[in-house]
Structure formats: C-alpha cells, structure tokens
Amino acid sequence: GYRLFLGLYQDGDRFAMREFWRNISEGRDTVGWMCQYARSPVWTWLGGKPFQMVYSRNGAPQLCEDHQGFQKWLRERYGDIERLNAEWGTHYRSFQEIRLDVNSTGFPRACSIEYQYEVWRCDWQRMEELIRQELGLPGLMASFDVGYAPFLGFGFERFARVFGGVHSYAGIFGVPHEQDAERFLQAAVTRQCGGVFFDHLKHRYFDWGIRVPGTGYPPEPHHDDRFWVGNLMREGDGVLHLSWNEWWEGSNLEPSFEGGKRFCETHLLYSTLWQLTYPRPTREQPVALLVNDWIFESGMGDPNDLYHAVQALRAIGAPFEVLLQSEADPAHLQRFRVVVAPAGGVGFGLNGKRERVAEALQRWLQQGGRTLVVSASSLEWTEETMSTAPVERPAPRVERWNLFVDVGVEGDERVLNSGFGAREDWGALPPGAYGAGSKATVRWTPGVGTSTALLLPALPHTDLLLRWHGNVLWRHSLRVLVDETVVGEVALEPGWRLYEVRLPAAVVGASRVLEVRWQFSEAMIPRERDPRRFAGEGRACNLALDWVQICTPDVPAGERESIPWQPTDLARFAGEETFRVPLSRRRSQMPRGEVLSWYSDGVPRDVLTTTHGSRLLVVNGIFTDDPRWWAKTLEEVAGVPCGKPVRLADGNLPDTPDLMGAAQWAGSTCFLLLENRTGQAQTLQLHPPPKEQLPLAEVTTLTLDGRHFLPRRVDGLPLEDTVHYVAVYQLVYAPVQLATAAWTLFPGRQGRLPLTVKNLWSQPVEVTLQLGAKVASLRGEPVTLRLAPAESRRVELPCEVKPFADWGMKTVYVEVTWRGGNGQTGRAYFLRPLTVGRNAEVRLLSASVCSHAPVVTVTNAPTTVHGDVDWWHPALDVPGETAREVELLFSGARLRVGDLRDGESREVRLPVPFTAQEHTHPTPLTLRWCDSAGVHERTVP
Structure with missing residues (x-):
C-alpha cells in the first residue's frame, strides 16, 4: 500500500553534457537503465517520461x-544588420563580426544565452527522437545537480x-534557510514551466575519514524541522533527501541508535x-512579481533587487504570484491589478x-486602475522628469578621511555590489609586489560579464582618490564610471599592481554614497586565452582584487586605518x-511626481505619479x-491588504524578512508555518487568516523548536507565542470540536x-469522522x-494497525466532513x-543449563543485534505489549x-534429569506466545 518508486541517481562521468543524443547513440548508461527498468510500474516518471x-x-x-551557427541564427531573426544594431545599440557592419559571447553584456550576452539554450533544446530533442526510435519510450526527463x-x-x-527543475x-x-529567495x-x-524543482533536506555531513582536512557540517539546532518548514513555505513540488556516504554517525532516513x-x-x-x-488550489492573485531575467541576461543587473522583493512580499503575506519574463505580455498582465517590477538597474528585456x-x-498601465511598482529603472516612464540631486547641506570640514576594505575576507560584500567571484586565499604576496610578504586574499572580478560595481561612501564636494590593488593575467583596460559619469580609463598590466583614479569634487557632488563601476574592455576567460594552462576555468578573470580604498589625497596608499561604514541607510x-x-x-x-520618501542625504527615493488613471510608483x-515599506506601499498606495501573519509582540512588523510566515490549507484547516531566522528567541503575534462562517474549533502547536503536538487553549x-527557531500551528475552523486523550495501539x-x-x-x-x-x-x-445544537458525545473510531506496522509515534488525522441544517457542507482535518x-x-536470557540447576530465564523485552537492552534504547520510549499464554516446549513437555x-522476566525449571557426567547435549527449546499480531514461535538451540 505504500506509494514507493525507484529511480536512478547517476554518478560518474558517463552522461554526455554536450550533444545529448550521444547518451543514446553511444550506448551510454542511460540506454541501460531505460531498457532494463523504465517500463517497470515502480520506476519514476515525470511529465509522461521516465x-x-x-x-x-x-x-x-x-x-x-x-x-557561425550564432550568426546564422541572428540573420534569421533580424534579417539585416541595421535592425540588429537598432535593438542592440551597436555598430556592426555585418553579421560575420559578431561572436557568440555569454561573457559580454547587454543584448550581445542575452542573445548568446538564448542561442545557447536553443542549441541545448535541439540537442535534447534529437536525443528524445533516438529514444523513441530505438527504445520505444516517449523521451527522457532529467534533473541536473547545478545548485540553486x-x-x-x-x-x-x-x-x-x-531542462526542467534543478x-x-x-x-x-549553512543555515537551513540559506539561498531562500533563489530556492523559492x-x-x-x-x-510554471511544467517541471519539478527539488528542494533539500540535510542531516549532517562529516567527510574527515575520506578527505584531508575534510569538511564538517554539524546540524543546526532543530535542523530537521527548519529544513522541512522552509521547504513547505517555498511551496516546492519535490524534496531531495540523499543518503550521504560521508555520514559520521546516525541518519535521519532510517532508525539509528543515536x-x-x-x-x-x-x-x-x-x-x-x-x-x-498538496496540490495547492490555484487562485488568481491581485499582485504579480515580475521575475525579470534581464537582470541576469544583460550581465549588468543587481539580483538583490529581485531577491529583496520576493522575500519581503512573502514576509508580509502579500497575495502575489510570480510572472515570468516570457509571459509579461498584455494577455497575462490583464489578470493583475498590481505589478511589482524589479529592474535591477538595467531595465527590462523582451x-x-x-x-x-x-x-x-x-500599455497595461494605460488601461487605468492599475498600479506599477518599479525600481532602479533607467526608463523614462513619464514625459516629465526631475532631478534627484539632494538639497545642499553644508558639510563639516574633514582633514583626513579613509575607507579601506580588504577583499577576500569576511565583510567585504559591503562594498562589492556585483560582478565578483568567491573568496580565495593566495597566501603571501611575492617579492617585488606592493605589500610583498603580506597575505593576499582576493576575489576574481567580474566573474561573469565585463562589469564590476562597487558601493562606496563619499565626502560631499571633496576631491577623492579611488585606489585598488590586484593581479592581472593579460593586458587590457577598464573604464571607471561614477553614477554613470566616466571619470577615467586605466590600463591593466599583468602581475600585481597598484591603481589609482581621481574622483573630482564636481563628480562627487553632494552625494554621500557613490556607485563606482569598472567596465572592462573585454572578458578575460582563462580557458579561451590559454586552454592548455586553464582548461577548466570559464570565469571572467580580469582582475584578482586584493583591496580597495577611497580616501582624501593626503592618505597614503594601502592605509588600513579606516572609517566604519555599512551600505545601508534609513x-x-x-x-x-x-x-x-x-x-x-x-x-x-x-519621473516628476509626489515624493513619498527621502534618503537620509536628502535624495528622493519613492516618487508616486499618475498616468492614464493608473498609479506609478x-x-x-x-x-x-x-517588510514595513512593502506593507505600507501595497496597502496604502496599491490598495491591496496583506495578511502580515508574523508580527512583533507590539503588533508591528520587523525591519527584516527574518520572521517568515505562511499559511497553507487542507479543507478548512489552516497550517500556519513560521520561521524565526534572527537566531534569538522572539515573542511574536501570529495572525492566521480567518475562515468566514466557521468557528475556530481548535489550535494545536504541531511544532515548536523541536517539540511536537502541544495543545493550546482557544482564546x-x-x-x-515565544519562538526561537521554528513553529507550525494547526488552526481548525469547523462546526465541531474534538477532544482526544493519548492514543496507543499495537x-x-x-x-x-x-x-x-x-457541536459548536x-x-x-451531521458529521462523519474517519481516522x-x-x-x-x-x-x-x-x-x-448527528448532533443537536451544543451537544457533546463520546464516540470510538475504528482503527486497524497492520501487523507489519513498526513501533513509534505516528502522525494520523481525523477527517471530519459535515452537513449543517442550512445545507452548509465542509471538510476539516485534525492532526x-x-x-x-x-x-x-x-x-531466553541464557541458552545453556546444567543438570544440577536446570533453570532458564524467560523475558519479554526488546533486544538489538548488539545484545540486550540493559540501559536505554529508542524502543523503550514506547510501551511494549504483554505476551499472553507464554509456554516452553522442551523434550516433549509443555511448560x-x-x-x-x-520488561518482566520469569525463571522456569526444565525437566532435565541429574547426571554427574560432564558432556554437552544440545536440545532445542521452543518459545510460544500470543499478542495482537497473532501466535509466535521461536526455537532456541
């Protein structure tokens, strides 16, 4: 009766990752399992394919x-080079000048990405054609291990x-909610694309026995509950739970001694x-969040724009759904009253x-009655614009001012905005380099594309110097832009170098924060520049950045005494x-309009204007x-109420999305999920959604920081409640209330x-109850x-526990369906x-006796493969059943x-005649007893 399926997780290197059809034409592992197993009724299929x-x-x-294929594809799309140049903003003379380059920026990169996916799609289709022709199967669905x-x-x-889901x-x-936005x-x-994304459960990981020095992942407090609740809040369709060969001790897939x-x-x-x-009911929501893939395709956008929006919308319980970039057309937009559109600083694509x-x-705004909330966009949304220059304020005179950031160490993200890789430790700087002998921790920039953005503090109306130190592999150049203004061009030479650019006071202006962008002349891909030396390095490794400094001219290069600064503001x-x-x-x-809010330096932040009867923020x-900004914006500007399920004890929203809540329904039973990601215990107000026309019959705490099934009074x-990490609440809206004692069966x-x-x-x-x-x-x-008004009645629910059931605590539910006198019907679940x-x-505690003391001890107690349970065992956490009518069969006698x-033991004397001779005589002994599972026999030699 269990819905169990088998599948294949392919290790090794035998799955062809280019020209996918080779997995079939070359008879690789895929052919083997498809021929042997794919037609089995227990094999996993997805979307009608194995x-x-x-x-x-x-x-x-x-x-x-x-x-050449890319050039042909572009020619078929655009027809002539002038149309391409008009859309791309380029000046190519012919298609032959264009190269497939996913490390470029803008339309050249976006079209390169689109063409690459078209190649993959065609290759996959060719593989599926071979599967249909040679194997007689409809195709193949696969999930690749490529991260979140x-x-x-x-x-x-x-x-x-x-490809489907990753x-x-x-x-x-890290913590169980790491990469929460990406996973959501x-x-x-x-x-929406018809595939399945597999979220994750993780127990513990220690590979010290197979690697030096090895990696350890000690479990977080209540990690299992936190992984599960996070997965449920992300509303995934699949969860991946793998058996690590690197487990140090124990598992959460099967019982263990630990x-x-x-x-x-x-x-x-x-x-x-x-x-x-599951499956969750689909209902149209008034708010759409545009998943603006142009942020990534252009190679220049800030993904945090998208991630901040999705996290805050979830935290306030906003009624939203995602809108894919491909579906951002009039037909799909028509369904929404409000669209949240993160532009990421680069606008939008196609x-x-x-x-x-x-x-x-x-065009959607022109229909009237709509609200568009758009961020970081360079587009002119209205004909009239206004300057965002802050109101001039006299700044105190500062003689010496310096910010120094050591890149590659913890905390460097405060100035690295986009276009950088992971931290790397290169050890001591070589002789002759600036700072020789000191430790070099770096990040490769830009990693992807040709642009790196830094967010740096500034002194208004002051000449400043921007310095940086790093390593370059090949000669090229970069332009330095400050808030869209070019302030210099720098030639980058191979080796370790110190670079410096002057930031004039006229460019700094009244700003207290500058966005500095390095625009590299081209992407330096090591495997393309020197394939023999860097065969596997596909990142854009233009500059290995060691440190960055912005200061007044009187500060020495590399001065580490720095002002404190964080790139956030109120x-x-x-x-x-x-x-x-x-x-x-x-x-x-x-756009010119009503300024709703200002940065602390006087720069306008939120501007509301009206166009064609719609609102544009x-x-x-x-x-x-x-979350406070989002709740105010959606409720007061867009007129969309938000559930705000998790609030602070005073009823206010927190200033971060670290208190995450979500409500999910089974009939009229609401499961309120909550994660406290602050790391500190918090006393919280919980606001679950109400259910009209039904009383609140029950509130049960299903999970609270590792404890389960805690009853609560309905007040x-x-x-x-006070929650440190995680909680799940069951709120049953129903006309009847159930009172149950502890249930135990064998x-x-x-x-x-x-x-x-x-009856409430x-x-x-009239109610029907079923376990x-x-x-x-x-x-x-x-x-x-059938219950009269306010009547209470004691009933007993039949329940069969199959003989193959294993011991332990089981989650069950009482399914309640009802029909009222007014014809109202419904269904609820009580877990x-x-x-x-x-x-x-x-x-038997002993398998040998002697004739002068022929006594054996019979016991009813659990045992393990390691011997008797003489101190503690998980089996002792549940009650054991009485063995009835126990008897011993020995040498024809029934004892x-x-x-x-x-847990009871009893001594039994066996009918063994006394003898003075010493010899061993094996005689079988049979134990027989009864319990709920029937009659049992065990023969002991």
Missing part, C-alpha cells in the same frame, strides 16, 4: 562555441523550460502535512513574443516613519527587503480510539452521527499523534509460563 537525476561529477550542460542560483548566471526561466546533491552547508523562485518558475526513530517520526509529521495541502517588456507594462516617509534601504543603483533623474534605487486571535490490533465530539453551532449538524494516515499500516473506518507500541518479544508484561 526520469533520472544526474550528479555533478558528470558535469553540467556545456557551452558551445558555434559562432540561476545556472551560470543566465536567469531562471530558460533552464526550467529546456537540484543540489550537496544542498545547504526556482520552485515557482519551474512549476537518534532512534525521532527523525523518521518528524518526517511523517511533515510529509502528512505536505500531502494534505517577452516571449519578442516585445519589449517595458512597453507591455506601459529612508523616511513624510509622516516620519523610517525604513531600511540599500544604497545602490540610485539615479540622477526620476518609481523607486530610486533597488528595492528594500524591509481567540491573534495568537502569541501492531495487528483492530482497536477503537475514543474521542469526544462537541446553534443548529443541528486517516499517509502510511499504509494504519486504516480507519467512517463513523457518522493527532498515535503511539504504535511494540509487540511482545519473548526470549506453561503464563502472561509476561513488558
């Missing part, structure tokens, strides 16, 4: 270098449409909750009909309310993730579970009764714990022992 997963040791989809961020920085949607074998090596977007985008069945029981709780709420997304949004509404804001991608011009800079809403028994049902209505109600479970070892039968005890286990309670 499914497999591919481990990262096989690699990832490989990029091609088909310049957009693949190669190419965006979310195209990968999901061509997964990660290694998963998360992967799940949502992949679902953990008992605790993790198994936790999985059943959340699996039950997931299955009851939709699936090759229309400009910005123009589609403008903006202020006209009503004196403040909120946190990032300081990147601010612009010099904005333009944010100067990228979106904040402060009304909102709830208040395998093999057909028992009855007592409960009391109370002032009218009669249910998501495991095949438990089965219930329905009971129907409950059911303890399945241990059947009796009768055995009656009687009943043995769990």
Whole structure:
C-alpha cells in the first residue's frame, strides 16, 4: 500500500553534457537503465517520461562555441544588420563580426544565452527522437545537480523550460534557510514551466575519514524541522533527501541508535502535512512579481533587487504570484491589478513574443486602475522628469578621511555590489609586489560579464582618490564610471599592481554614497586565452582584487586605518516613519511626481505619479527587503491588504524578512508555518487568516523548536507565542470540536480510539469522522452521527494497525466532513499523534543449563543485534505489549509460563534429569506466545 518508486541517481562521468543524443547513440548508461527498468510500474516518471537525476561529477550542460551557427541564427531573426544594431545599440557592419559571447553584456550576452539554450533544446530533442526510435519510450526527463542560483548566471526561466527543475546533491552547508529567495523562485518558475524543482533536506555531513582536512557540517539546532518548514513555505513540488556516504554517525532516513526513530517520526509529521495541502488550489492573485531575467541576461543587473522583493512580499503575506519574463505580455498582465517590477538597474528585456517588456507594462498601465511598482529603472516612464540631486547641506570640514576594505575576507560584500567571484586565499604576496610578504586574499572580478560595481561612501564636494590593488593575467583596460559619469580609463598590466583614479569634487557632488563601476574592455576567460594552462576555468578573470580604498589625497596608499561604514541607510516617509534601504543603483533623474520618501542625504527615493488613471510608483534605487515599506506601499498606495501573519509582540512588523510566515490549507484547516531566522528567541503575534462562517474549533502547536503536538487553549486571535527557531500551528475552523486523550495501539490490533465530539453551532449538524494516515499500516473506518445544537458525545473510531506496522509515534488525522441544517457542507482535518507500541518479544536470557540447576530465564523485552537492552534504547520510549499464554516446549513437555508484561522476566525449571557426567547435549527449546499480531514461535538451540 505504500506509494514507493525507484529511480536512478547517476554518478560518474558517463552522461554526455554536450550533444545529448550521444547518451543514446553511444550506448551510454542511460540506454541501460531505460531498457532494463523504465517500463517497470515502480520506476519514476515525470511529465509522461521516465526520469533520472544526474550528479555533478558528470558535469553540467556545456557551452558551445558555434559562432557561425550564432550568426546564422541572428540573420534569421533580424534579417539585416541595421535592425540588429537598432535593438542592440551597436555598430556592426555585418553579421560575420559578431561572436557568440555569454561573457559580454547587454543584448550581445542575452542573445548568446538564448542561442545557447536553443542549441541545448535541439540537442535534447534529437536525443528524445533516438529514444523513441530505438527504445520505444516517449523521451527522457532529467534533473541536473547545478545548485540553486540561476545556472551560470543566465536567469531562471530558460533552464526550467529546456531542462526542467534543478537540484543540489550537496544542498545547504549553512543555515537551513540559506539561498531562500533563489530556492523559492526556482520552485515557482519551474512549476510554471511544467517541471519539478527539488528542494533539500540535510542531516549532517562529516567527510574527515575520506578527505584531508575534510569538511564538517554539524546540524543546526532543530535542523530537521527548519529544513522541512522552509521547504513547505517555498511551496516546492519535490524534496531531495540523499543518503550521504560521508555520514559520521546516525541518519535521519532510517532508525539509528543515536537518534532512534525521532527523525523518521518528524518526517511523517511533515510529509502528512505536505500531502494534505498538496496540490495547492490555484487562485488568481491581485499582485504579480515580475521575475525579470534581464537582470541576469544583460550581465549588468543587481539580483538583490529581485531577491529583496520576493522575500519581503512573502514576509508580509502579500497575495502575489510570480510572472515570468516570457509571459509579461498584455494577455497575462490583464489578470493583475498590481505589478511589482524589479529592474535591477538595467531595465527590462523582451517577452516571449519578442516585445519589449517595458512597453507591455506601459500599455497595461494605460488601461487605468492599475498600479506599477518599479525600481532602479533607467526608463523614462513619464514625459516629465526631475532631478534627484539632494538639497545642499553644508558639510563639516574633514582633514583626513579613509575607507579601506580588504577583499577576500569576511565583510567585504559591503562594498562589492556585483560582478565578483568567491573568496580565495593566495597566501603571501611575492617579492617585488606592493605589500610583498603580506597575505593576499582576493576575489576574481567580474566573474561573469565585463562589469564590476562597487558601493562606496563619499565626502560631499571633496576631491577623492579611488585606489585598488590586484593581479592581472593579460593586458587590457577598464573604464571607471561614477553614477554613470566616466571619470577615467586605466590600463591593466599583468602581475600585481597598484591603481589609482581621481574622483573630482564636481563628480562627487553632494552625494554621500557613490556607485563606482569598472567596465572592462573585454572578458578575460582563462580557458579561451590559454586552454592548455586553464582548461577548466570559464570565469571572467580580469582582475584578482586584493583591496580597495577611497580616501582624501593626503592618505597614503594601502592605509588600513579606516572609517566604519555599512551600505545601508534609513529612508523616511513624510509622516516620519523610517525604513531600511540599500544604497545602490540610485539615479540622477526620476519621473516628476509626489515624493513619498527621502534618503537620509536628502535624495528622493519613492516618487508616486499618475498616468492614464493608473498609479506609478518609481523607486530610486533597488528595492528594500524591509517588510514595513512593502506593507505600507501595497496597502496604502496599491490598495491591496496583506495578511502580515508574523508580527512583533507590539503588533508591528520587523525591519527584516527574518520572521517568515505562511499559511497553507487542507479543507478548512489552516497550517500556519513560521520561521524565526534572527537566531534569538522572539515573542511574536501570529495572525492566521480567518475562515468566514466557521468557528475556530481548535489550535494545536504541531511544532515548536523541536517539540511536537502541544495543545493550546482557544482564546481567540491573534495568537502569541515565544519562538526561537521554528513553529507550525494547526488552526481548525469547523462546526465541531474534538477532544482526544493519548492514543496507543499495537501492531495487528483492530482497536477503537475514543474521542469526544462537541457541536459548536446553534443548529443541528451531521458529521462523519474517519481516522486517516499517509502510511499504509494504519486504516480507519467512517463513523457518522448527528448532533443537536451544543451537544457533546463520546464516540470510538475504528482503527486497524497492520501487523507489519513498526513501533513509534505516528502522525494520523481525523477527517471530519459535515452537513449543517442550512445545507452548509465542509471538510476539516485534525492532526493527532498515535503511539504504535511494540509487540511482545519473548526470549531466553541464557541458552545453556546444567543438570544440577536446570533453570532458564524467560523475558519479554526488546533486544538489538548488539545484545540486550540493559540501559536505554529508542524502543523503550514506547510501551511494549504483554505476551499472553507464554509456554516452553522442551523434550516433549509443555511448560506453561503464563502472561509476561513488558520488561518482566520469569525463571522456569526444565525437566532435565541429574547426571554427574560432564558432556554437552544440545536440545532445542521452543518459545510460544500470543499478542495482537497473532501466535509466535521461536526455537532456541
């Protein structure tokens, strides 16, 4: 009765990651499993095709270098070079000049990415044609181990449409909510594209036994609950839970001596909750969040603009759904009253009909009654604009001023805005280099594309110097831009060098924050420049940045005594309310309108204007993730109420999305999920959504920081609780209330579970109750009764526990359906714990006797493969069953022992005649007893 399936997770390097058809034409592993297993009814299929997963040791989809194919594809798309130049903003003379280059920026990069996906799509189709012709199967669905961020920085949607959903074998090596925004977007985008994204569960990881020095991932507090609740809040369609060969001790996939069945029981709780709420009902939401893949495709956008928006919208319980870039057209936009459009500082690309997304949004606004909330956009949304220059304020005279940031060490992200790789430690600087002998920690820039952005503080109306130190492999150049103004061009020479550019006071102006952009002349890809030396290095390695400094001219180069600075600010509404804001991608011009808020330096941030009867809110800079700003904007500007399910004890919203909540429904039962990601215990107000026309019958804390099934009194809403890490609440809206005691049954028994049902209505109600479970070892039968107004009645629910049921705590539920006197019907679920005890286990404590003392000890107690349980064992956490009618069969005699309670032992004298001779005589002895699972026999030699 279990819905179990088998599948393949392919290790090794035998899955071809280019020219995918070679997996079939060359008879690779894919052919083997498809021939042998794919037609089995237990094999996993997805989307009507057999499914497999591919481990990262096989690699990832490989990029091609088909310049001629790319030129042909462009010629077919644009027809003539002038049309291409008009869209790209370039000056090519012919298509032959263009190269396939995913490390460029703007339209050249975006079209290179699109062509690459077209190559992959055609190769995959060719593979599926071979599968149909040679194997007689409809095709292949696969999931690649490529992590949670957009693949190669190419965006979310195209990968999901061509390959389906991504997964990660290694998963998360930080806190369980790491990459939360990326994982949420992967799940949502992949679902809309018809695939499955696999989220993750992780227990512990220690590979010290197989690697030096090795990696350790100690589990976070209550990590299992936190992984599960996070996965449920991201509304994923799949969860990947793998058995690590690097486990140090224990597992959460099967029982273990260290953990008992605790993790198994936790999985059943959340699996039950997931299955009851899945699939989630689809209902149109008034708000759309545009997943603007142009941020990634252009190679110049700030992904935080998108990530901040999605996290804050989730934190305030906004009624939103994601809108894919390809679907940002009039037909799809028509469904929404409000669109949130993160521009990422680069604007918008093209939709699936090759229309400009910005123009589609403008036409949508012209319908009237709409609200567009757009950030960090360079587009002129209205005809009239205004300057964002701050009001001049006299600044105090500063004699000496210096900010120094050591790149490659923790905290360097405060100035690195975009266009950088991971931290690397290169050891001591070589002789002759600036700072020789000191430690060089670096990041390669730009990593992807040709641009790196820095966010740096400034002294208004002051000449400043920008210095940086780093290593270059090949000679090239970069331009330095400050807030869109070119301030210099620098020749980059191979080796370690110190570079310096002057930032004139006229360019600095009144700004207290500068966005400095390095625009490299070309992308330096090591495997292209020197394939023999750097065969596997596909990053854009233009400059290995060691440190960066911005200072007044009197400060020595490399001076490490620095001012403290963080790239955040407080903006202020006209009503004196403040909120946190990032300081990147601010612009010099904005649409003219009503200024709703200002940065602390006087720069306008939020401007509201009206166009064609619609409202346009333009944010100067990228979106904040402060839930307070989002709630105020959606409710007061757009007129969309938000649930705000998790609030501080005073009823206010926090200033970060670290208190994350979500509500999911099974019938009229609401499961309120909550994660506290602050690392500190918080007293919180919980505001679950109400259910009209139904009383709140029950509130149960299903999870609270590792504890499960904690009953609560129903004192009304909102709830208040103190949560350190994670909580799940069950709120049942129903006309009846159930009161249950602790339930315990044993395998093999057909028992009855007592409960009391109370009618909460002032009218009669007919209810049907049935015990249910998501495991095949438990089965219930329905009971129907009719209750008068306010009547309480004690009933017993039939429940059969199959003989193959294992002991432990099981999550079950009482499914309640009703029909009221007014014809109102409904369904609700009451989750409950059911303890399945241990059947009796009768055995001998000794297997040998002597004739002068022929006594054996019979006991009813659990044992393990390692011997007797003499101090503690997980099995002792549940009750054991009494062994009834225990008897011993020995040498033709039947010796009656009687009943043995769990843990009880009894001595039995065997009919062995006395003898003075010393010799061994093996004689079998049979134990026989009864319990709920039937009659058992065990023969002991």
